[in-house]
Amino acid sequence: MALNEDFDVIVVGSGMSGGYAAKEFCEKGMKTLVLERGKMTEHSVDYVGENQNPWDMKHRDRVDPKxxxxxxxVQSTCYAFRESTRGFFINDKENPYSVEDGKTFAWLRGDQVGGKSLMWARQSYRWSDLDFGANKADGYGTDWPIRYADVAPWYDYVEKFIGISGSAEGLPQLPDSVFQPPMAMTCVEEDAKAKIEAAFPERNLIHGRAAHLTKPTNEQSSLGRGSCQYRNQCERGCSFGAYFSSVSATLPAAKNTGNMTLMSDMLVERILYDVETGKATGVRTINRKTKESKDFTAKVIFLCASTLGTVQIMLNSTSEHFANGFANSSGTLGQYLMDHHTRIGAQGNYPGFEDKYFAGRRPNGIYIPRFSNLGNETDAEFTRGYGYQGGSNRASWTRALGGKGFGEELKKELHQPADNWTFRLQGFGEMLPRAENRVTLHPTKMDNCGIPQIHVDVSLADNERKMRIAMKRDAVAMLEAAGCTDIQAFEEEPVPGHCIHEMGGARMGIDPETSVLNGFNQCHDVPNVFATDGSAFASEACQNPSLTFMALTARAVDYAAAKMKEGNLV
Amino acid sequence: MSHNSPSIDRRSILRGSLTVAGAVIVLPALGSLAGCSSAPASLDPHKQMIASIVERIMPATDTPGAIDAGVPDYIANVFADFFTAEQQNEFVVGLDDLASSLSASGSDFASMSAEEQDRALTAVDQGDYGAAGRAQWQQLRDLTIFGFYTSEEATQELAFEEIPGRYDGCASLSEVGSAWLNRGV
Incomplete structure (x- = not known):
């Protein structure tokens, strides 16, 4: 257990949050050790699926069902799982987890440097005070110790670096980001926008806001990043660096400082705690290749291991002082787990525009921001709200699969796109924070490194069920307003985790007796340990969360670094 | 003879199971019961028929067809790599059924004229979904369409840009000229 080089900071995880923490600390001159449980990934070099056309792959990008x-x-249930992306997904057989009997949970995970930032869907939306104030307004969960004004400058800061394409709309419930030009709508989407906004004045159909460069800044160009080329194969990795990932952006920026030590295949088993100083001294790691155990020390530890990964480490970091999990004097560690509920909406045929088509493959769509309960009403049919992602399409040859017909006639028919456009809306709803939705460590089941498996017990409740009725109803109504025909509502039972927006488990709060972290993502109980991924979230809004993970991470680093310079965290 | 006598057909034997009054019984020794060798199922006996069928599904016109596009090899790869032994057996049994349906007129499918082949295939395609060989036809049809439009030859049939470099959400269809060759999955 030789203690080697002493680091200022250890960052656990190298994905969305870890990459940002690494960049910020390194740029502030801190010697930073980044520990990633997965394999090494080099920008471009390790994008093994990139540039593979279907015919370059023996099975045309389909994965062997066996x-x-x-x-x-589990991983194969992700929309982005293909042969060309398979290497970015964790192997379920080698990485088991446990789920409460009678319930479901899909733990979708990356297993490499860059984590899920490599194959995320890139949708990026700010939260507003509607979201940060929700718990206080309706009493579910615990009040966030922060408000929009605390985060707004950090949204600005992060957005300037990562690059978000989108349009300024001035909506109070969905504040504008620092935008690069939006990706165009199709003529069908523009038509639907006009009709839906006319029929429902309180609703807005806007350009999807996505972390793609459309007008790179000098800073982005200097990191080797360029504009989106509209290939829409993002989840395979993009050598243009056009979409944001930690591998294309934050980790290279961190590396450029000379202050980062990045180690892959290093699983953090536990946080080491010194009861005399009341601080963490470092972490114990297991090398996943050699199974060798090694301790690393640092002044400050940032947990960015993903929502469930961070909670797992904290729950496993027990000691005489913290018998029930690290920094868990509140007893809330592992509780209030959330994920967005989706798999619901409607699609229909869109009349007109038969002479129009699109050119290029847009890796984005349209968005309909939340429009219900915008005053955080508590007397509505349900509390909180939902937004929709969607878009239009004009089907190509895949429309023939499963149908009838063959021969020259079929070939001729498929030479043209489908006669009609289609338009689709898919709802993403907020789940309330509830104590009974929780993750624990399984008492007996271990993973292959001897670490207790997480045991997940999450389910939807009455409010989500009521919300889903409205989500489907409103999608149908908007398609009707747009003039769609053959409208089909769709709904599948949501599997928690499947939206890959897990949040909660180490929630922020004002009161140390009922929360794990303070308003700077700092453990109430241990001042030199921070958790800045989704685990910190006290509620989940209905927007995609990664942008907020990064904004809060940058903010927490700024706070921690200032305290370190004052000598208060050392 | 009881009404509950086991219903046995070739397919259920090849699946390794029997249905007896609603319950599924797993057979221990598949090969011997089915009276066939335990050698793995092979597409070889149906090679000619498959080649003939896929070309009728996606024929060469002024652009390449299924044979040019290597669809028979693609199907053989799926059969060899993706199917379990049980699925391979089912696939071959299904091809036997399809061969019988297609040669109802008495002549072997591969030796028919293109017009005769199209007539025979139309009868199956438009026929009852429960008819012998219908399910196999659907699978073959869909594998052919997928295999063809994910082949490089399909870039001669549909519009394709590896790196579009721009996005136009309101392009003129006549300027694009055809459907885009999308990636299929």
Whole structure:
């Protein structure tokens, strides 16, 4: 257990949050050790699926169903799971977890440097005071110790670096970001926008806001990043660096400082705690290749291991002082887990525009921001709200699959796109924070490194069920207003985790007796340990959360670094 | 003879199970019961028929067809790599059924004229979904369409840009000229 080089900071995880923490600390001159449990990923070099056309792949980007059954039964349920992206998903067989009997949970995970930032869907939306104030207004969960004004400058800061394409709309419930030009709508989407906004004046159909460069800044160009080329194969990795990932942006920026030590295949088993100083001294790691155990020390530890990864480490970091999990004097560690509920909406045929088509493959769509309960009403049919992602399409040859017909006639028919456009809206709803939705460590089941498996017990409740009725109803009504025909509502039972927006488990709060972290993502109980991924979230809004993970991470680093310079965290 | 006598058909035997009054019984020794060898199922006996069928599904016109596009090899790869032994057996049994349906007129499918082949395939395509060979036809049809439009040859049939470099949400269809060759999955 030789203690080697002493670091200023250890960052656990190298994804969305970890990459940002690494960049910020390194740029402030801190010697930073980044520990990633997954394999090494180099920008461009390790994008093994990139530039593969279907015919370059023996099975045309389909994954062997036998391999799926044996090794990827959970990961394969992700929309982005293909042969060309498979290497970015964790192997389920080698990384088991436990789920409460009678319930479901899909733990979708990256297993590499860059984590899920490599294959995320890139949708990026600010939160507003509607979101940060929700818990206080309706009494679910605990009040956030922060408000929009605390985060707004950090949104600005992060957005300037990562690059968000989108349009300024001036909506109070969805504040504008620092935008690069939006990706165009199709003529069908523009038409739907006009009709839906006319029929429902309180609703807005806007350009999807996505972390793609459309007009790179000098800073972005200097990191080797360029504009989106509209290939829409982002989840394979993009050598243009056009979409934001930690591998294309934050980690290279951190590396450029000379202050980062990045180690892959290093699983953090536990946080080491010194009861005399009341601070963490470092972390114990297991090398996943050699199984060798090694301790690393640092003045400050940032947990950015993903919502469930961070909670797992904290729950496993027990000691005489913290018998029930690290910094868990409140007893709330592992509780109030959330994920957005989706798999619901409607689609229909869109009349007109038969002479119009699109050119290029847009890796983005349209967005309809939340429009219900905008005053955080508590007397509505349900509390909180939902937004929609969507878009239009004009089907190509895949429309023939499963149908009838063959031969020259079919080939001729498929030479043209489908006669009609289609338009689709998919709802993403907020789940309330509830104590009974929780993750614990399984008492007996271990992973192959001897670490207790997480045991997840999450389910939807009455409010989500009521909200889903409205989500489907409103999608149908908007398609009707747009003039769609053959409208089909769709709804599948949501599997928690499947939206890959897990949040909570180490929530922020004002009161140390009922929360794990303070308003700077700092453990109430241990001042030199921070958690800045989704685990910190006291509620989940209905927007995609990664942008807020990064804004809060940058803010927490700024706070921690200032305290370190004052000598208060050392 | 009881009404509950086991219903046995070739397919259920090849699946390794029997249905007896609603319950599924797993057979221990598949090969011997089915009276066939335990050698893995092979597409070889149906090679000619498959090649003939896929070309009728996606024929060469002024652009390449399924044979040019290597669809038979693609199907053979799916059969060899993606199917379990059980699925391979089912696939071959299904091809036997399809061969019987297609040669109802008495002649072997591969030796028919293109017009005769199209007539025979139309009868299956438009026929009852429960008819012998219908399910196999659907699978073959869909594998052919998928295999063809994910082949490089399909770039001669549909518009394709590896790196579009721009996005136009309101392009003129006549200027694009055809549907885009999307990636399929």
């Amino acid at each position: 391999l799926i059954d044996a090794e990827y039964p």
